[in-house]
Amino acid sequence: MSAREIHVVIVGVSVAGIKVAKTLATFSKSSGYPNLRITLVDRNAYHYHALGAPRSIVDKEFGKKLIFPLSTLLTAHELDPYSPKHQFIQGELSSVSATTVSLQDGQTLSYDYLVLATGSRNKLPANLRSQSITEAQEEAARMFDNVARAQSILIVGGGAVGVEMAGEIGHAYPDKTVTLVHSAGRLLPLNFKPALSDGVVSKLKRVGVTVYLNEKVSIPSGTTFDCSIRPLTLYGASGREYTSDLQILATGTQLHTEYMETLESALGTPLRDTRGAIKVNGYLQLDSPKFTNIFVPGDVNNLPAGAKYALKAAEQGASVAQNLIALIKAPETGRPAALKPWDGSLMSMILVPIGRNLGVFQGMGMTLGHSWWGDVMARNMKGKDYFLSQKEKDFPIRKTF
Numbered sequence: 446m447s448a449r450e451i452h453v454v455i456v457g458v459s460v461a462g463i464k465v466a467k468t469l470a471t472f473s474k475s476s477g478y479p480n481l482r483i484t485l486v487d488r489n490a491y492h493y494h495a496l497g498a499p500r501s502i503v504d505k506e507f508g509k510k511l512i513f514p515l516s517t518l519l520t521a522h523e524l525d526p527y528s529p530k531h532q533f534i535q536g537e538l539s540s541v542s543a544t545t546v547s548l549q550d551g552q553t554l555s556y557d558y559l560v561l562a563t564g565s566r567n568k569l570p571a572n573l574r575s576q577s578i579t580e581a582q583e584e585a586a587r588m589f590d591n592v593a594r595a596q597s598i599l600i601v602g603g604g605a606v607g608v609e610m611a612g613e614i615g616h617a618y619p620d621k622t623v624t625l626v627h628s629a630g631r632l633l634p635l636n637f638k639p640a641l642s643d644g645v646v647s648k649l650k651r652v653g654v655t656v657y658l659n660e661k662v663s664i665p666s667g668t669t670f671d672c673s674i675r676p677l678t679l680y681g682a683s684g685r686e687y688t689s690d691l692q693i694l695a696t697g698t699q700l701h702t703e704y705m706e707t708l709e710s711a712l713g714t715p716l717r718d719t720r721g722a723i724k725v726n727g728y729l730q731l732d733s734p735k736f737t738n739i740f741v742p743g744d745v746n747n748l749p750a751g752a753k754y755a756l757k758a759a760e761q762g763a764s765v766a767q768n769l770i771a772l773i774k775a776p777e778t779g780r781p782a783a784l785k786p787w788d789g790s791l792m793s794m795i796l797v798p799i800g801r802n803l804g805v806f807q808g809m810g811m812t813l814g815h816s817w818w819g820d821v822m823a824r825n826m827k828g829k830d831y832f833l834s835q836k837e838k839d840f841p842i843r844k845t846f
Contacts, residue, residue, distance in 0.1 A: 462743070487536075540706070677689060677692055
């Protein structure tokens with residue numbers, strides 16, 4: 446049994462961060478490292494299961510279930526839950542140094558190993574803006590109420606999230622006017638086959654959604670998208686007018702990695718690309734030989750877009766956890782840690798529910814766009830609960846211990 450004091454700080458309790466935290470906590474409890482402790486840091490008091498956001502805007506009770514308290518994430522992994530060694534701190538990361546992280550409220554945490562899993566932020570309703578659990582629940586309920594009240598809804602952006610939101614609203618409210626506008630010539634990411642997009646367009650029409658492709662919508666500077674009732678007319682490059690009383694922007698994500706500036710200044714070299722994504726090597730370590738104890742899984746790293754899906758983030762988290770365990774065990778073995786690179790695979794499978802009954806699927810050599818088999822696959826594999834039942838396994842304790 447090792448008596449070493451080891452402190453792992455994980456900033457960002459995202460899909461990747463959760464995987465790292467739970468794997469390390471299990472290792473600490475069962476593998477002879479009782480002095481390995483984990484500190485979780487996140488700006489929110491909760492984890493939001495964003496995959497379920499499309500269903501939440503038409504099902505208020507479902508939306509309530511997507512919010513999980515972070516204070517109990519590692520409770521089941523404590524040797525003594527009444528005297529916990531793992532800790533959750535609600536706070537915003539301000540800066541990173543070689544040995545510490547600083548939070549905006551002035552707290553400083555020293556670390557032996559650091560995981561930066563701060564992810565990316567989407568517009569509402571794919572992410573919530575509130576930081577407390579109560580306010581997040583109220584925000585989710587307010588979005589549901591506004592969608593229910595709106596008579597005409599415009600969704601800008603035809604990736605998977607935009608398509609799923611349009612499908613859910615069209616299915617739940619057949620009397621509403623729902624319009625989906627996308628700037629490309631086909632829906633969904635371009636690494637998936639055109640036949641899949643054709644199937645999506647057809648099935649969206651079946652639930653009453655009007656789709657416009659190859660249309661760039663001009664959005665005036667300062668326009669906010671908060672799922673509120675707001676009569677608004679936007680204009681497409683074609684000259685077409687899009688008038689609606691509720692708008693959803695389902696395009697792009699934002700990275701907030703300003704916390705890297707201090708470390709970059711100390712090194713005198715950039716650690717981020719032009720988008721602000723943090724550069725990593727094949728082991729998902731910070732791309733600097735001086736910081737082999739800093740790992741960066743998930744959306745916040747500079748891997749390709751095909752690695753930015755929830756499944757891939759979880760895989761990256763698992764890879765980081767195993768390499769951290771190898772580094773932690775190395776001093777006892779007297780041998781260098783044998784790290785394993787993340788396999789670098791990109792997402793090649795996609796499931797897109799379109800309402801409760803329809804959907805499309807690509808994977809395992811199949812492209813099921815128009816086929817009713819696509820409906821079966823999407824409905825049974827994802828559309829049932831948007832993987833909520835799997836997420837609930839990460840949070841067996843909902844209330845504070």
